[in-house]
Amino acid sequence: MSDIAEQKGRNRGKSSEDDALFSSEKQRSKIREALQDMYYLLSRGYPVKATLALVGNRHRLRARQLLALQGMACSAQEIEERAGRELKPEAMRNKILFIDGFNLLILLETLLSGGYIFGGLDGCYRDVSSVHGTYKKVNQTEEVLLLAGNTLRDLGVQKAVWVFDAPVSNSGRLRALCQKTALDNGFVWEVLLDNAPDKYLTKQEGVVASSDAWVLNHCKDWFNLGAHIVNGLYPDDVPENVIRFEV
Template structure:
């Protein structure tokens, strides 16, 4: 196992660890809701709000991840499934989205709960995926969910252009084979579009997917509650 994790960045405690910063971020999410609901574009809105509260780059990143318009929040909630809806169903899982978020969460990085009830982090793939100390545990937690909820099949979808996507796909499939899990895994050039168009139920916290898919399930929220995970949580809304 590689000796690395996805923990906090240097300086994150200064940006997210005090009540003063938290208050600014919460007010920022309220302002974002107001301007996004009136049709203003996300980038311009986050810059406007960021300037107002003198937010740093990573704070603006967290703000954007946690924010949505009133219409988006309502639309996402209408399409969200409960765990009781999943038995016997086929789920399509946004591989890097779920895996990296779980790795961050398990590493003690800050995780942000947004206006739509989804959890997001500040990590990214950046062209290459590197396995970390928490990767195995993240896969095990997904397996626990799969078995407890009696999902028929789970299909992991990874970004083909990302370096090492083929390797993590094989790790997931090997784990499924060893543990007799009905899992599949695929590589797609445009996984967001694929998940939105080809899955009846998507598992992701990616905003674009949530806005364009048929139905979705909030896996991270389920795992935090069900597995009683210790989370360095920032509630933004």
Template sequence: MISVLFFALSLAQPRQSRGLPEEHLQAPREAGSSKGPLYLGTGISLAWRSSPGFRCETRQTEENPTVPDSRSHRGPHPEDAELFAPTEWEKLRQATYDLSWLLTRGYVNPSALTLVGNRYRLTARQRLAVERSACGDRELIARRARRLDPSAVKGCRILIDGYNVLTTVEAALGKGVLLLARDSTYRDMASMHGHYRKVAETVPALELIGKTLEQLEVPEAVWFLDRPVSNSGRLQALIKSVAESHGWVWEVELVNSPDPILMEASEPVATADSVVLDYCGNWLNLGRLTVERFIPEASVIDLACPPDPFPDQGNHP
């Protein structure tokens, strides 16, 4: 039995460590500063990530992607009430902790996730939740070091990872499952498959995001949307319309992939995309801030997997 376990771990073990270099573990850059390194980690090609249609966090689902999307709400999956019932939380937390432990020691997905998922007999959707919530210790430290206190963005222009932030707030309004991940972000379980559909929560979500930026005294924001995702043009027009009706100074850009733009940006970035967080400069936890301020009834499952070896010293999300 022990030999089988070590064999499984050996399959997940990479040839080289995937940890961040020491120079990346730095204090937050001053909002708007362009100083500081951009880490291009092992096995990551920025040129590949900037190719048309690439997204760092691929939205996955157990649904048949060929079936037309007729949803009118960004609500929970039909099986979520069972898969994410309170009786499942401790198992999911422990699985997130175990996966984070493996990632810290250089093991990689999907092998590490398969090992953990099999141990706890997780379904595909539960495994996705664990994967989205886990991260290694070095990534955790680096992300926290560059996370901005909400007061730090006063007077700054913010760059927003459009679909990433919007779908999280939509899911919160639609009573969909939100995950409190180890890095303090909220991540949703929504699935896009290269197609975005406006739902009943879209306009209210945009308005709440705008109100949050107003409270933070952010004078200007630039939204980045994936051009290859269908209906991005319609969403662009909708965002501009909402901004105009409230007097908000928002730009909306359609680009092949927002990720390399956000990773290289000198201005604060609003996202919960794990790969972008590993390579960007300072970032704002905008999705979580919006949900906590305006949607207290949101269905949030804490998978932050204590014990935390690096307690968060700040009191901001």
């Protein structure tokens, strides 16, 4: 059986230590305080790497807590700049949308697998999963593709261009799965493999869907597709594996 083939019992993103690191109010309070410190320092020009190390040491955060904190944190300036280029759902009708493929796919696979995702101060959700150079399909992969496709259809998007990392093993098989999903369901999709998808996305004149900080800082216009889907799934009661704080 190939890695992209259906895997019994395979889920995405939740480490054996995650419940201990993220589920209790004690741990969440610690991360919330660390996020407040990160926001304060980043907004005053302190570099990300040094700030993360300083705050992480102060609050005695573990490695995966640091990953979550880094995904949630940004400066006041970044929040303002990203918000200024963010398009609202009603603006997506008849647009061509360039999707950061693994970025969206792994986020939603993680969510539907019961893994933790984290709301950033910029409104984007991020995960602490990784493909480690090889993508492996999980039980939720096809569900995620259908969810994304139906959401794009409801938004009235003219065409979605999925962009995946060519160097990641099994990306070719994933492209074939995306193409089959589009054909079977009437989704207007183009699926590309690129050696440097982040740079490719930032060069496009169309709208970009990503939660990657570098992409958001360098693209022209963007749409928060991940958050649109997550918030649509849970309009009232947010599940325990969705963590977000305000500062």
